Amino acid sequence: xxxxxxxxxxxxxxxxxxxxxxxxxxxxxxDSQLIDAAKKGDAETVGLLIESKAxxxxxxxxxQTALISAAYNGHTDIVGRLIQKxxxxxxxxxxxxxxxxxAAYNGHTETVGLLIExxxxxEAKDNNGVTALMLAAKKGHTETVGLLIExxxxxEAK
Numbered sequence: 001x002x003x004x005x006x007x008x009x010x011x012x013x014x015x016x017x018x019x020x021x022x023x024x025x026x027x028x029x030x031d032s033q034l035i036d037a038a039k040k041g042d043a044e045t046v047g048l049l050i051e052s053k054a055x056x057x058x059x060x061x062x063x064q065t066a067l068i069s070a071a072y073n074g075h076t077d078i079v080g081r082l083i084q085k086x087x088x089x090x091x092x093x094x095x096x097x098x099x100x101x102x103a104a105y106n107g108h109t110e111t112v113g114l115l116i117e118x119x120x121x122x123e124a125k126d127n128n129g130v131t132a133l134m135l136a137a138k139k140g141h142t143e144t145v146g147l148l149i150e151x152x153x154x155x156e157a158k
Contacts, residue, residue: 031058038066038082041075046082056087063093071099071115074108079115089120096127104132104148107141112148122153 034054037045046066050056059065067087070078079099083089092098100120103111112132116122123131133153136144 029058030054032060034058034066035060035064035069038075038078039069039073041070041073041078043075043078043081046070046078050081050085056082056085057091059091059093062095065091065093065099067091067099068093068097068102071108071111072102072106074103074106074111076108076111076114079103079111083114083118089115089118090124092124092126096125098124098126098132100124100132101126101130101135104136104141104144105139107136107139107144109141109144109147112136112144116147116151122148122151 030049030052031054034046034049034056035058037049056067057065060069064072065087067079067082067089068091070082089100090098097105098120100112100115100122101124103115122133125131131153133145133148136148
């Protein structure tokens with residue numbers, strides 16, 4: 001009987017621990033949920049979280065904002081919505097990358113175009129002095145490189 005009680009007690013303790021961990025992930029802050037939704041391209045959730053006053057400038061563990069996360073993944077519609085709601089175009093992550101830098105690095109030409117249209121700084125440099133044009137060129141994204149040059153991104157870093 002004692003063994004049964006000990007086993008039951010251990011089972012309940014582990015179940016409670018799993019339930020608490022699950023509960024914590026469900027209860028994530030609106031801010032981190034906004035970043036996750038932007039990363040995944042979940043426009044409906046992004047809209048709901050913005051309306052529920054999630055902090056649009058909140059940063060994840062590596063400094064990425066919802067705007068940076070959306071741009072990194074090429075979710076142009078979400079990038080536009082976040083900018084419309086006041087997201088800071090020049091926010092930088094822990095590497096000094098902006099939304100424009102990440103969109104260029106990943107060859108998301110449509111997203112790059114929107115960020116340029118909204119007046120993102122073409123010459124923004126990361127912590128290593130690298131610009132969006134350099135990142136796009138390094139990755140061989142010729143269409144993105146062409147768009148950046150067409151919009152007066154300089155070939156030489158300042």
